[in-house]
Amino acid sequence: MTKLRVGVIGGGQLARMMVVPAIELGLEIKVFAEAENSSAAIATTMVGDYTNIDTISEFAKTVDVITFDHEHVPLEVLRELEAKGVSVQPPSRALAFAQNKLDMRKRLSELGLPMPVWAEIRTEQELQEFLTANGGACILKTPIGGYDGKGVRVVRTIQDASDWLTAEGLARVGGSLLAEEKVDFVREVAQLSARRPNGEFRAWPLVQTTQKDGVCAEVICPAPNASNETIAHAAQIAKDVAEGIGVTGVLAVEMFETRDGRLVINELAMRPHNSGHFSIEGSVTSQFEQHLRAVLNLPLGSTEPLGAVAVMVNLLGVDDQNDFVRGFESVLADHPQAKVHTYGKGARKGRKMGHVTVVSNDAEFALAESRATAAALLDA
Amino acid sequence: MTKLRVGVIGGGQLARMMVVPAIELGLEIKVFAEAENSSAAIATTMVGDYTNIDTISEFAKTVDVITFDHEHVPLEVLRELEAKGVSVQPPSRALAFAQNKLDMRKRLSELGLPMPVWAEIRTEQELQEFLTANGGACILKTPIGGYDGKGVRVVRTIQDASDWLTAEGLARVGGSLLAEEKVDFVREVAQLSARRPNGEFRAWPLVQTTQKDGVCAEVICPAPNASNETIAHAAQIAKDVAEGIGVTGVLAVEMFETRDGRLVINELAMRPHNSGHFSIEGSVTSQFEQHLRAVLNLPLGSTEPLGAVAVMVNLLGVDDQNDFVRGFESVLADHPQAKVHTYGKGARKGRKMGHVTVVSNDAEFALAESRATAAALLDA
Numbered sequence: 001m002t003k004l005r006v007g008v009i010g011g012g013q014l015a016r017m018m019v020v021p022a023i024e025l026g027l028e029i030k031v032f033a034e035a036e037n038s039s040a041a042i043a044t045t046m047v048g049d050y051t052n053i054d055t056i057s058e059f060a061k062t063v064d065v066i067t068f069d070h071e072h073v074p075l076e077v078l079r080e081l082e083a084k085g086v087s088v089q090p091p092s093r094a095l096a097f098a099q100n101k102l103d104m105r106k107r108l109s110e111l112g113l114p115m116p117v118w119a120e121i122r123t124e125q126e127l128q129e130f131l132t133a134n135g136g137a138c139i140l141k142t143p144i145g146g147y148d149g150k151g152v153r154v155v156r157t158i159q160d161a162s163d164w165l166t167a168e169g170l171a172r173v174g175g176s177l178l179a180e181e182k183v184d185f186v187r188e189v190a191q192l193s194a195r196r197p198n199g200e201f202r203a204w205p206l207v208q209t210t211q212k213d214g215v216c217a218e219v220i221c222p223a224p225n226a227s228n229e230t231i232a233h234a235a236q237i238a239k240d241v242a243e244g245i246g247v248t249g250v251l252a253v254e255m256f257e258t259r260d261g262r263l264v265i266n267e268l269a270m271r272p273h274n275s276g277h278f279s280i281e282g283s284v285t286s287q288f289e290q291h292l293r294a295v296l297n298l299p300l301g302s303t304e305p306l307g308a309v310a311v312m313v314n315l316l317g318v319d320d321q322n323d324f325v326r327g328f329e330s331v332l333a334d335h336p337q338a339k340v341h342t343y344g345k346g347a348r349k350g351r352k353m354g355h356v357t358v359v360s361n362d363a364e365f366a367l368a369e370s371r372a373t374a375a376a377l378l379d380a
Numbered sequence: 381m382t383k384l385r386v387g388v389i390g391g392g393q394l395a396r397m398m399v400v401p402a403i404e405l406g407l408e409i410k411v412f413a414e415a416e417n418s419s420a421a422i423a424t425t426m427v428g429d430y431t432n433i434d435t436i437s438e439f440a441k442t443v444d445v446i447t448f449d450h451e452h453v454p455l456e457v458l459r460e461l462e463a464k465g466v467s468v469q470p471p472s473r474a475l476a477f478a479q480n481k482l483d484m485r486k487r488l489s490e491l492g493l494p495m496p497v498w499a500e501i502r503t504e505q506e507l508q509e510f511l512t513a514n515g516g517a518c519i520l521k522t523p524i525g526g527y528d529g530k531g532v533r534v535v536r537t538i539q540d541a542s543d544w545l546t547a548e549g550l551a552r553v554g555g556s557l558l559a560e561e562k563v564d565f566v567r568e569v570a571q572l573s574a575r576r577p578n579g580e581f582r583a584w585p586l587v588q589t590t591q592k593d594g595v596c597a598e599v600i601c602p603a604p605n606a607s608n609e610t611i612a613h614a615a616q617i618a619k620d621v622a623e624g625i626g627v628t629g630v631l632a633v634e635m636f637e638t639r640d641g642r643l644v645i646n647e648l649a650m651r652p653h654n655s656g657h658f659s660i661e662g663s664v665t666s667q668f669e670q671h672l673r674a675v676l677n678l679p680l681g682s683t684e685p686l687g688a689v690a691v692m693v694n695l696l697g698v699d700d701q702n703d704f705v706r707g708f709e710s711v712l713a714d715h716p717q718a719k720v721h722t723y724g725k726g727a728r729k730g731r732k733m734g735h736v737t738v739v740s741n742d743a744e745f746a747l748a749e750s751r752a753t754a755a756a757l758l759d760a
Contacts, residue, residue, distance in 0.1 A: 003705070003724065020400050024660075026722030026734065042403065042422060083663075103729065141460065256731075280404075284717055299713035306686050324406075325383070330400070333679035337664055342406030344383065359664075359686070 003028040004296050007059055009050050010069025011038025013343040013352060017280070018069075019043045021289035027296070031069075032059045039343045040069070053077050060086045067249055067295040068271050071098045089197065089248040089295035090270045097245050098270045101280025102178045104141040111244040113237060114264045116256070117181035117365075124158045124165055130179045131156070139180045140164070142173040152214060154182065183264055185256035189223050190275035193238040194250045194290040196353050197297045201242060202290070203235040204283060204303040209254065209275050212316075215350070216274040219312040220367070221282055221305065227261075242269065250291040252276060265325055274314065274352070279303075281339050281359045307359035311366040313374035315342070317351035324354060327380020331373060337365075338373040383408040384676050387439055389430050392724040393732060394652050394668075397660070398449075399423045401669035405652065411449075412439045419723045420449070433457050438464045439617045447629055447675040448651050451478040469577065469675035471652045477625050478650045480569025481511035482523040482558045491624040493617060494644045496636070501523070504538045504545055506740040510559045511536070515626025518559040520544070520555040532594060563644055565636035569603050570655035573618040574630045574670040579675045581622060582670070583615040584663060584683040589634065589655050592696075592709035595730070596654040599692040600747070601662055602686065607641075614643055621648065630671040632656060654694065654732070659683075661719050662690025687739040691746040695722070697731035704734060707760020711753060717745075718753040 004027050009014045011033025022029035030045040031038075032055075038044060045062065046145040048055040050073050057080075060066055065087040078092035079376060090098075105118045117134060121127050130138055140161050142151035151173075155161050163169055164177060188211060193203040208223035209216055221229075238253045245268075254266045275332030276287035285293075285301030293300055315324060324342050331340065342354035356373045360366040384407050388395045391413025395654035399422060402409035409423040411418075412435075418424060425442065428435040430453050437460075438447055443469040458472035470478075477484040485498050497514060501507045510518055520541050535541050543549055544557060548560075568591060572585040588603035589596055602611075618633045625648075632653030634646045656667035665681030667672075674679055695704060704722050711720065722734035736753045740746040 017424070020403055023396060023400055024719070024721050026724050041397070074486060115595065284719075295714065298709055301712070302716040304717070329678055332673065332681070336680065336682040337684070339404070340406050340662075344406050 005063040005065075005299075006292055006296060007032065007063030007066045008040070008043075008069055009056070009066060009073055011035070011040040011044055011058075012069045013039045013271045013345070015040035015043070015069035016343060017277075017288045017341075018292060020280075021286060021292055025289065027291070027292060028063075029292075030059070030063055031172055032056065039345050042065060051077060053080050056081065057084065057086075060084075065089055065295050067291070068095075071095060071270065075099065091186060091246060091248065094246045094248070094270055098268060100143050100174065101267075102142055102174070102176065104268060105178060108241070108265060111240060113240055113244075114262060115182050116264050116266075119179050121165075121177040121179045122170070122175070124162070126206065127155070127158050127165065127177075127179060131158075134181045137182045139182055140292065141178045141180065143176065143178050144174050145359070150214075155179075160222065179325070183256045183266075183377040184259055186259050187223075187257050188266070189226070189234065189255050189257055189263070190219070190273070191234040191238040191253045191255065192250065192276040192279065192287060193235070193242060193253070194287070194300055195242040195248055196294045196300065197248050199243075200300055201239050202300045202303050203238055204276065204279060204287075206231050206234045207275055207278065213350075215314070215316065215352075217314055218371075219275050219278050221278045221310045221312075224363075229272065230257070230261070237263060239267065241265070250287050250326040258288045277341075277355050278310040278312040278357055280341075281357050282306055295339060302336065307366075309363040309366045309368040310357060310359045312357045313354055313370045314352060315356065315374055315377055317348045317353045318378055320347050322378070322380060323347040324377045324380065327377050331376045331380070334376065335369060335373040337369055339374065340377070384678075385410065385443040385445075386672055386676060387412065387443030387446045388423075388449055389436070389439075389453055389582055390445060391415070391420040392449045393419045393725070395420035395423070395449035396723060397652065397657075397721075398590045399666045400660075401666060401672055405669065405672070407672060408443075409672075410439070410443055412436065412552060419725050421460055421724070421748075431457060431621070433460050436461065437464065437466075440464075443676050444470050445469055447671070448475075451475060451650065455479060462739065466476045471626060471628065474626045474628070474650055478648060480554065481521055482554070482556065484648060485558060487625060488645060491620060493620055493624075494642060494742070496563050496644050496646075499559050501545075501554070501557040501559045502550070507535070507538050507541060507545065507557075507559060511538075514561045516690070517562045519562055521557050521558040521560065523556065524554050530594075535559075563636045564639055567603075567637050568646070569606070569614065569635050569637055569643070570599070571614040571618040571628065571633045572653065572656040572659065572667055573615070573622060573633070573636065574667070574680055575622040575628055575715045576674050576680065577583045577628050579623075580680055581619050582614070582683050583618055584656065584659060584667075585685060586611050587655055587658065593730075594692070595732075597694055597696070598751075599626045599655050599658050601658045601690045601692075604743075610637070610641070610643065617643060617645065621645070629674045630656065630667050643678075654735075656734050657721075658690040658692040658737055660721075661737050662686055687746075688741040688747045689743040690737060691740045691750040692735055692737045693750045694732060695734040695736065695757055697728045697733045698758055699729050700727050701757070702760060703727040704760065707757050711756045711760070714756065715749060715751055715753040719756070720753065
């Protein structure tokens with residue numbers, strides 16, 4: 001059988017979850033992992049250093065398209081692959097914006113998309129001016145290398161950022177920092193979407209996300225009480241971003257909903273994203289299936305919901321002991337409607353170890369049951 | 381992470397589809413396949429002859445429980461594994477009835493379960509007597525070795541079976557044949573269920589199945605217009621069979637619904653079954669997840685439906701060329717609601733190559749869309 005072959009760089013849980021639709025659709029999936037026994041070990045065909053162009057090039061010869069579990073592959077490696085004729089999806093010109101938050105803000109400004117007030121910060125004076133102009137507080141971010149709350153700080157005085165503003169500190173993050181207005185938001189939402197190289201675009205319903213210590217904790221699909229205008233606006237923003245930046249595959253646009261009902265873009269992820277895990281059971285087409293379809297330039301599937309409400313609760317490591325196997329049996333017994341996902345990772349405090357999803361036509365049940373299932377696993 | 385480890389003997393599409401819930405739940409799955417590049421190659425850890433007790437024993441040492449993709453492992457091999465303390469699920473005492481249709485009929489008769497009139501046939505005279513007593517026609521089956529319509533014949537004269545009734549022919553199938561009344565049925569139905577070693581039992585809704593040349597062609601869940609009595613009766617039959625025979629894991633009971641509204645048992649399958657593929661998208665818990673839970677003696681998941689109707693249509697090989705990759709792209713474009721599954725098998729006429737499922741609250745749409753999607757793939 002002539003199979004379409006997808007190569008995934010990175011062996012994390014996102015690669016792991018891409019294996020499922022590959023099996024179902026009959027696609028071949030090969031993972032380039034950093035280590036044996038990664039979360040995606042079942043599909044790993046090569047283990048190595050993803051910054052090494054030679055090994056990545058060898059890997060690329062075994063597949064029809066290269067895509068990603070994470071956004072850390074150096075741009076020069078991606079550009080060299082593209083120069084050799086490898087199909088890289090999303091392409092380096094899009095990933096450049098995922099890897100540099102300052103470049104992302106500049107590009108989204110050019111596109112006229114709604115964002116927090118922001119500025120590039122090179123000196124203590126620039127930071128002080130930004131603080132003064134924006135109510136005495138801001139979110140300061142390192143443009144490169146941050147994820148899951150890392151490289152992000154709430155700053156009220158220049159002392160809060162003095163370590164980042166040394167010549168050494170600045171050199172580590174590309175020469176400057178990104179300051180953003182501390183948005184007065186009522187909640188956070190995320191717009192999941194996918195786009196093919198040929199331009200076909202599909203969006204899922206807008207979801208509400210709850211962060212805890214900078215990490216996604218809970219997602220409700222659809223976002224409760226969102227107006228039709230907000231829903232349509234969010235989907236349009238995602239389309240504008242995807243087209244304006246040239247994203248292919250899944251794109252997650254994380255946004256703040258402000259007290260006065262505006263949406264402003266917080267972060268972008270150009271890959272399947274924690275805010276989209278609900279779609280595995282909650283949508284006709286999961287984000288993982290859609291990503292594989294999109295990067296192979298295959299037609300996209302329906303993003304219609306399969307129940308009135310889907311709620312996803314993350315399982316974050318509580319310590320280096322609880323890998324959720326201990327409480328597994330009693331939790332399955334007590335929660336037969338819950339879909340429990342674990343990622344086969346060693347236990348570590350704060351680590352994304354798994355998630356729980358409940359889909360139901362009863363919103364209260366979905367919320368209570370997903371939370372209770374996760375709590376029972378965390379307490380075991 | 382301490383993972384629960386399931387070993388599956390056989391590398392067909394059923395083993396392949398068990399890999400999905402293993403990834404999702406975080407179980408370890410290992411497949412013992414007959415060949416490299418089987419349908420379940422992604423999880424294959426050993427390739428060999430499943431009739432060889434030594435290699436199977438080696439494989440068994442690497443897992444916590446042994447289960448099956450097919451029912452062909454010799455009973456003496458299973459008994460030897462059990463004697464060594466290996467957990468074999470379903471156990472040999474249950475599989476004995478799956479491997480011998482005469483023994484199955486005898487046991488189900490003891491249990492008082494509804495069946496066609498049947499008899500053990502050793503001679504032409506016995507066959508003639510059965511034909512005379514049952515309207516001049518019967519279904520004649522070889523007790524061992526038959527599947528998907530093989531080893532099954534409609535017989536009207538002893539000449540129709542003379543090759544099977546020679547001393548040589550009889551010796552090949554265990555010494556006798558099974559004659560069954562040709563049931564005057566209005567339709568075929570199947571009751572999917574699962575049972576744990578500790579006795580927990582769950583049934584899915586009764587489904588309607590359509591066979592073509594002895595092979596499953598289409599499944600509708602729930603069976604249209606089934607009375608509440610029929611639904612409850614079917615589930616009770618499955619429970620009686622599972623308990624009476626000691627089945628663990630998934631059990632499919634294929635039945636005829638007669639013109640006067642009775643159910644009579646046709647065949648049993650003690651593993652995930654073609655009549656249960658609808659459950660991948662159509663149920664909270666798929667038959668493949670439930671099978672893994674059951675054989676590991678983990679609590680069973682909910683079998684509630686996720687839409688009003690699920691329709692599954694098989695993709696049977698049309699020739700040795702069409703592996704459904706040719707028409708894949710246009711079919712995905714035209715049928716965004718359809719879930720297309722292909723099994724990674726080489727094309728061969730009549731071979732089970734994949735299936736299509738559509739879940740919808742609109743029964744007519746589910747039926748039309750699943751059929752149209754399958755037809756488009758078959759015609760490509």
